[in-house]
Amino acid sequence: MTLLHLENLTKRFGGLIAVNDVSFDVPEGAIVGLIGPNGAGKTTVFNLITGNYRADSGKIVFDGRPINNLPTHKIVSLGIARTFQTIRLFQKLTALENVLSGCHCRMKSGSIAAMFQPPWQRAEEQKALDKALSELRFVKLAEQAMNLAENLSYGNQRLLEVARALATEPRLIILDEPAGGMNDQETARLIDTIRQIQARGVTVLLIEHDMSLVMKACEQIVVLENGGKIAEGTPSEIKANRRVIEAYLGTDEE
Amino acid sequence: MKNKRWIVYAACAVVILISPAALNRYWTDVLNVIGLYVMLALSLNIILGHCGMFHMGHAAFYAVGAYTTAILNTAYGIPVLWLMPLSGLLAGLFALVIARPIIHLRGDYLLIVTIGFVEIVRIALINNIFGITGGANGIFGIDRPTIFGMKISTPGQFFYLIWFFVAVTIYLFRKLEHSRFGRALNYIREDDVAAAGSGIDTGHYKLIAFVIGAVWAGFCGTLFAAKMTIIAPESFNFWESVLLFMIVLLGGRGSIAGVILGTFLVIGLPEIFRQFATARMLVFGVVMVAMMIFRPEGILPPPPRTYRLDGDTGPEEAA
Numbered sequence: 059m060t061l062l063h064l065e066n067l068t069k070r071f072g073g074l075i076a077v078n079d080v081s082f083d084v085p086e087g088a089i090v091g092l093i094g095p096n097g098a099g100k101t102t103v104f105n106l107i108t109g110n111y112r113a114d115s116g117k118i119v120f121d122g123r124p125i126n127n128l129p130t131h132k133i134v135s136l137g138i139a140r141t142f143q144t145i146r147l148f149q150k151l152t153a154l155e156n157v158l159s160g161c162h163c164r165m166k167s168g169s170i171a172a173m174f175q176p177p178w179q180r181a182e183e184q185k186a187l188d189k190a191l192s193e194l195r196f197v198k199l200a201e202q203a204m205n206l207a208e209n210l211s212y213g214n215q216r217l218l219e220v221a222r223a224l225a226t227e228p229r230l231i232i233l234d235e236p237a238g239g240m241n242d243q244e245t246a247r248l249i250d251t252i253r254q255i256q257a258r259g260v261t262v263l264l265i266e267h268d269m270s271l272v273m274k275a276c277e278q279i280v281v282l283e284n285g286g287k288i289a290e291g292t293p294s295e296i297k298a299n300r301r302v303i304e305a306y307l308g309t310d311e312e
Numbered sequence: 313m314k315n316k317r318w319i320v321y322a323a324c325a326v327v328i329l330i331s332p333a334a335l336n337r338y339w340t341d342v343l344n345v346i347g348l349y350v351m352l353a354l355s356l357n358i359i360l361g362h363c364g365m366f367h368m369g370h371a372a373f374y375a376v377g378a379y380t381t382a383i384l385n386t387a388y389g390i391p392v393l394w395l396m397p398l399s400g401l402l403a404g405l406f407a408l409v410i411a412r413p414i415i416h417l418r419g420d421y422l423l424i425v426t427i428g429f430v431e432i433v434r435i436a437l438i439n440n441i442f443g444i445t446g447g448a449n450g451i452f453g454i455d456r457p458t459i460f461g462m463k464i465s466t467p468g469q470f471f472y473l474i475w476f477f478v479a480v481t482i483y484l485f486r487k488l489e490h491s492r493f494g495r496a497l498n499y500i501r502e503d504d505v506a507a508a509g510s511g512i513d514t515g516h517y518k519l520i521a522f523v524i525g526a527v528w529a530g531f532c533g534t535l536f537a538a539k540m541t542i543i544a545p546e547s548f549n550f551w552e553s554v555l556l557f558m559i560v561l562l563g564g565r566g567s568i569a570g571v572i573l574g575t576f577l578v579i580g581l582p583e584i585f586r587q588f589a590t591a592r593m594l595v596f597g598v599v600m601v602a603m604m605i606f607r608p609e610g611i612l613p614p615p616p617r618t619y620r621l622d623g624d625t626g627p628e629e630a631a
């Protein structure tokens with residue numbers, strides 16, 4: 059079954075066409091990779107999916123429902139969570155509170171309930187706390203719960219973003235270069251984590267530069283170049299694709 | 313460490329509560345003014361401190377509350393304290409209307425627009441808008457409040473009235489901070505793109521923060537009108553808004569203890585050093601610049617919230 063369906067997506071920035079008529083599907087339960095040279099438009103595709111940018115034309119359908127014009131927080135509550143290419147944690151807050159932000163969209167209590175704290179509100183807080191802790195445990199950061207996000211190592215900050223995204227209880231998680239800045243050991247751990255996310259029944263769409271990670275983790279790969287889709291297929295098909303090889307060699311020469 | 317802080321807080325509270333016994337009327341009144349500013353600054357702290365919105369027009373909401381109380385009390389004789397909820401409500405509604413179109417503005421733009429609002433409100437009051445605000449002279453003859461038939465009129469009596477409301481405010485706002493709502497405001501302040509990406513309706517929370525801050529400023533307006541028995545547009549000028557803004561930045565954004573300390577420094581110290589009154593602006597300016605350089609988080613930044621966790625995640629989280 060298709061969970062996410064992109065159809066003829068186009069996004070322009072002034073004269074620049076960042077995403078040009080891109081279509082692809084993400085099947086439910088899969089791990090799909092989105093690759094391409096720098097500036098190919100991968101992050102822009104993510105920003106279109108999450109409602110950070112509005113597409114100039116095309117359609118985004120999630121679980122049978124068009125989400126083109128929904129605000130970001132609605133899209134999150136429908137079940138799409140993301141991480142950012144450049145880490146965007148709440149640096150001055152604790153790791154625990156960073157993850158609690160993800161629980162927000164599954165909670166109800168507002169300002170009045172906060173001031174008077176009826177039992178249901180306290181129960182809800184406790185539930186969110188338990189959820190946040192279990193996500194921290196999932197990415198093996200439980201010991202860091204009370205440390206400020208800014209004091210975590212770079213690799214751990216990336217994992218903390220993953221935990222925050224998972225706390226929204228997504229059906230699809232989209233990861234923008236999750237291995238960026240990680241060493242080999244951390245990357246291996248990340249691949250493990252991504253597999254475990256899939257095992258939880260969450261579909262994964264990821265952008266990655268580290269080809270070994272992409273080839274190891276993804277079942278299906280979509281390749282972008284200059285905003286357009288140039289290839290799509292299994293890792294072995296992509297490895298053998300002439301246009302993909304050219305695209306990557308092209309960037310190496312720059 | 314944590315206990316020590318609570319001992320300090322409790323000691324300060326006791327000192328404040330018994331101080332009228334040792335002070336003359338003048339200094340008791342200074343404490344009353346400080347109490348009002350504490351409440352106002354705590355309400356601004358929700359908007360500026362917790363949510364990070366540069367709002368320099370808080371005096372406008374204070375004015376709406378004060379004038380609501382003054383007009384309805386003098387025209388219809390409704391007891392002033394009964395007018396407190398209505399004054400808060402109208403200030404909140406006013407905030408809802410004016411904040412909606414500007415809520416998405418970035419920091420510096422919001423600052424300019426809110427400065428504009430406070431001036432518009434003051435000028436509207438001077439021009440006797442709707443023929444009910446009394447123009448530049450304002451409104452006089454506002455009744456003293458009564459509680460259980462007891463008339464509140466001396467500074468000592470006002471002291472307990474005002475600081476009672478300060479205590480209620482501290483209690484409620486502390487709970488507000490330690491909640492889903494309070495955290496949402498902090499997420500927005502830290503990074504509103506990441507906050508939206510985590511599922512938070514940033515526009516909604518910014519608006520609610522504005523409304524809560526305004527409702528409280530409206531409550532303060534009632535207390536102010538009752539204390540003064542006469543109000544005029546000049547009490548709600550731009551300088552008042554600047555003072556409140558400074559209190560929050562100086563004391564510590566998002567910190568209740570910091571805001572209270574900041575109020576004592578910004579409002580209380582100039583009373584002690586009256587002979588240097590003319591140097592007040594200069595001193596404030598120098599202090600603010602020094603703060604921004606050496607302690608941008610304020611004098612008493614808030615400690616991270618603590619949570620009661622099950623023991624299995626390590627020793628350091630004991631709440």
Ligand SMILES: Nc1ncnc2c1ncn2[C@@H]1O[C@H](COP(=O)(O)OP(=O)(O)O)[C@@H](O)[C@H]1O
Nearest residue numbers: 071074076094095096097098099100101102103
């Ligand atoms: N907000 C923006 N404004 C203008 N140009 C942008 C913006 N975001 C991305 N671009 C441009 O769009 C192109 C694609 O960028 P991006 O999606 O970040 O590429 P990738 O993630 O594949 O490296 C680049 O040329 C980039 O400069």
Ligand SMILES: [Mg+2]
Nearest residue numbers: 100101102143
């Ligand atoms: Mg990118």
